[in-house]
Amino acid sequence: MRVDGQLEVHHYRPGTTGTPIVLLHGFPLDRRMWDDVVDIVPGERPLIAIELPGFGLSPRGEDVAETLGLDPAPSLETAAAGVVEALRAHGIDRAVIAGLSMGGYVAMAVLERASELVAGLALVDTKSTADGVEAITNRHRIADAVEDSERIDEVLGLRTSLLGATNRAARPGLAARLESWIRDHGPHGVAWAQRAMAARPDRTDVLRRYDGPSVVVVGDEDELAPVAAAQHMVDALSVRGSSELVIVPRAGHMTTIEAPEAVASALSQLVQRV
Numbered sequence: 001m002r003v004d005g006q007l008e009v010h011h012y013r014p015g016t017t018g019t020p021i022v023l024l025h026g027f028p029l030d031r032r033m034w035d036d037v038v039d040i041v042p043g044e045r046p047l048i049a050i051e052l053p054g055f056g057l058s059p060r061g062e063d064v065a066e067t068l069g070l071d072p073a074p075s076l077e078t079a080a081a082g083v084v085e086a087l088r089a090h091g092i093d094r095a096v097i098a099g100l101s102m103g104g105y106v107a108m109a110v111l112e113r114a115s116e117l118v119a120g121l122a123l124v125d126t127k128s129t130a131d132g133v134e135a136i137t138n139r140h141r142i143a144d145a146v147e148d149s150e151r152i153d154e155v156l157g158l159r160t161s162l163l164g165a166t167n168r169a170a171r172p173g174l175a176a177r178l179e180s181w182i183r184d185h186g187p188h189g190v191a192w193a194q195r196a197m198a199a200r201p202d203r204t205d206v207l208r209r210y211d212g213p214s215v216v217v218v219g220d221e222d223e224l225a226p227v228a229a230a231q232h233m234v235d236a237l238s239v240r241g242s243s244e245l246v247i248v249p250r251a252g253h254m255t256t257i258e259a260p261e262a263v264a265s266a267l268s269q270l271v272q273r274v
Contacts, residue, residue, distance in 0.1 A: 006059075008051040009050055009086050013044075014046055017043070017045055021045060022048050023048065023050070024100070025055070026162075026254070029182065037260045040260060050082075053189070075199055083106060092117075096271055104123045104126025108207065115209075119212065119274045120271060123233055124216075124263060125217065125219060126229075142155065143192075147187055152186070158178070162224070164253075207237045219252045219253060219254075222251070222253045
């Protein structure tokens with residue numbers, strides 16, 4: 001549930017024991033991409049998903065920015081501020097933050113904005129570096145195209161490119177599942193998120209300053225945020241903190257649905273270190 005201008009907070013498991021795990025989804029999806037993982041995370045600690053601006057039941061990015069008194073321009077800082085505000089509104093002042101892809105970008109922005117909130121950090125199939133010129137140009141092209149056409153056709157190709165080569169060939173049902181989720185979202189949210197991701201800075205130094213426990217999970221077939229990008233984050237997180245790298249075999253950018261057991265295990269081991 002949420003109030004006007006506040007991000008949607010979904011309580012998968014309203015436990016009362018232990019530090020909550022907060023799950024942030026990737027692009028262009030919503031909390032459902034965590035369903036398979038949530039089902040098998042052991043223990044009784046609370047499991048919470050927050051839907052990012054323009055996705056699921058959350059309000060548009062401009063509405064979040066207005067509610068919080070922020071710059072209306074698309075930014076992951078707005079998403080991070082929305083996450084922090086939503087958690088505090090629900091009485092949560094300390095949590096393990098886990099984010100996949102765009103959710104990982106937002107998790108790092110949360111760490112920069114409110115490090116005292118982050119008891120542990122799980123970065124899944126994501127990267128800490130900023131986009132290059134070519135990637136930024138492509139994001140703005142897609143944003144313009146979906147707004148001009150009022151359709152999300154430009155991002156439907158992600159139903160296969162988010163998956164690893166093994167699962168693209170062997171498990172076509174995963175692509176169909178992704179497509180159904182992608183189609184549930186409108187062009188405005190897709191465009192806002194693309195522009196926000198294009199504007200994000202390099203947050204490697206934010207990771208270097210973090211002194212808490214963390215885990216970085218990556219599929220060995222991830223073509224969008226490859227193993228080298230994951231190792232880069234682990235190296236940064238190990239400067240002051242304690243980090244582990246989990247490489248998931250035969251999985252791509254969507255390890256939460258390609259190999260949920262591996263992601264659930266990584267989260268479980270992380271919370272034991274918190």
